[in-house]
Amino acid sequence: MSDYVLRTATEQDRDGLVRVRREAFGITGSPNPDDTVRTVLEPPRNHLVEHDGEVVGVVGAFTRDMAVPGAVIPVAHVTGVVVSPVHTRKGLLRRMITQQLHDSPEAVAALWASEGRIYQRFGYGLAAQNMTIRADRRDLSVRMPPAPGRLRSAVPSDVIKELSEVYSRVLPTRPGWSSRSDTWWRHLTSDPEHRREGGTAARAVLFENPEGVVEGYARFRIKPGWDDNGPKQEVNVIEVAATTTAAYAELYRFLLRIDLARTMVQGCSSVDEPLFHMVDEPRQLGGKVGDGLWVRIIDLPRALTARKYAAPVDVVLEVTDALLEANAGRWRLRVGAGGALVTCTPADGEADLTLDIADLAAAYLGGTRLGALHLAGRIKEHRPSAVAATSTAFGWPVTPNSIEIF
Missing domain, CATH: 3.40.630.30 (Gcn5-related N-acetyltransferase (GNAT))
Incomplete structure (x- = not known):
């Protein structure tokens, strides 16, 4: 893999980023220099892989906020995920996504998936249907x-x-x-x-x-x-x-x-x-x-304390995360009456629920019920009624969706 160079894009890469995206998504014709997509591209938020001086892979993001239950917070809007067809199956996508997650200043990332099976491998959960x-x-x-x-x-x-x-x-x-x-x-x-x-x-x-x-x-x-x-x-x-x-x-x-x-x-x-x-x-x-938005939790305690909850809860979550070790372990989430005093701290006690970071991400916007994930065999309950209480707390009166594809 030494002939593949992973780096952060610069302004000089703007044309290359446009070209790779157009090729990957089958966009025909010559690029229009007046196309406004160029105005919203953020080269410094793109991680790319070069091979022999040519861009062969890109993972990008937009810097935008997103509404979550009870708040509007910074969320990395992941976009333009591309690997050139002749360079697939070499681990390039994993390298780029892992680097993106480590470099992201946001606590949460979201994307629209061309194929859901791709992003579930990297801790994304289906958080909103459309x-x-x-x-x-x-x-x-x-x-x-x-x-x-x-x-x-x-x-x-x-x-x-x-x-x-x-x-x-x-x-x-x-x-x-x-x-x-x-x-x-x-x-x-x-x-x-x-x-x-x-x-x-x-x-x-x-x-x-x-x-x-x-x-x-x-x-x-x-x-x-x-x-x-x-x-x-x-x-x-x-x-x-x-x-x-x-x-x-x-x-x-x-x-x-x-x-x-x-x-x-x-x-x-x-x-x-x-x-x-x-x-x-x-x-x-x-x-x-x-399927609509897929969500990835990057910084677990910061993400869980940024949103509001529909009901009080006191639960210890044992979380697995294959890419971001800082998220893995046991966390105590406490939400007071009326959704006040939300805290999320490391825990030493017995876990009430065991789940992967993707399952927590799926529930983050309040649309995917933890109870449904439990029925699907993705969550283990160690204390009676822990799923019911936590699922209720994570729910929200308004079903999440996105009205634009980014």
């Missing part, structure tokens, strides 16, 4: 009565201020949502034609209450289509964010009533999406569940 909606909008309507206010159409890049204000108010209440700087907003609302996949330019619709305050927005595009029976356009929903139930309902009422459309598709919805409880025929939403 729902894909493919609704027959002709057979659906929102049951709530119309709310006072109005809808306003806009170009997303022209109303970043309004979008970001709504999003920032919603973010702390939605575990799994990621913070967005001005640079990220400009990137996410950039709309070059090569990203449209046959759809129209992206559009935005804003809901304003009677006082003129924007309470929610939807970003979407239309994919044209016709058959022998007439129009069959598809409404592709990019995201919906709303600070009130009324705004949420009015935005979906609009999306489900767009003329000439037969289908509404939304790829990043929650498995507990309120829309399922608002429409008259939820079966027609055509929900399909898939």
Whole structure:
């Protein structure tokens, strides 16, 4: 392995990072120098492997915050994990991920997995599932009565201020949502034609209450289509964010009533999406569940004390971690009444539960129940009711999800 050099990327590697990602994910055509993905890349947060002077592997991250139960904390947004096909099966990925974890200043990392089996080897747990909606909008309507206010159409890049204000108010209440700087907003609302996949330019619709305050927005595009029976356009929903139930309902009422459309598709919805409880025929939403965020705990005591808990608990966890030895061992997690006085300290006493760091990570956002992991044989219970009490504490009223793939 001496001919493979592991190092941290620099600004001079920016073009190489773009090239390797494009090759690995099958992106055709020449790179667009104006593509805003270049503006959010952070070369110093990329670990790469060189062979004969050529970049053959990359593991990157974005510096962003993420909402977790009861808090918004720094989370390493791992991205662009690539090993050139002719250099696989040489341990390069393990070297890069291990180095990334050791160098990361955050206590928690998260990613979207192209293949879940890859990241489970490195201590990642499935922490949030996502729902894909493919609704027959002709057979659906929102049951709530119309709310006072109005809808306003806009170009997303022209109303970043309004979008970001709504999003920032919603973010702390939605575990799994990621913070967005001005640079990220400009990137996410950039709309070059090569990203449209046959759809129209992206559009935005804003809901304003009677006082003129924007309470929610939807970003979407239309994919044209016709058959022998007439129009069959598809409404592709990019995201919906709303600070009130009324705004949420009015935005979906609009999306489900767009003329000439037969289908509404939304790829990043929650498995507990309120829309399922608002429409008259939820079966027609055509929900399909898939994996969403995978989480890795990097600094166990710092991660466990950063979030809030749904119930008091006093439990000793015996944790295994094959990559980060500092996480391994016995830890006493104590949460007081009302979620106050959260402490996590090394413990000498008998363990109540034995689990791997990946299982703890899966439960971290409050979406995967420790009780379910216990039934799956992944957690050992040494004290009666320890699983029930700990699973309840780790739960959260809002099911986590991510509304963007990073």
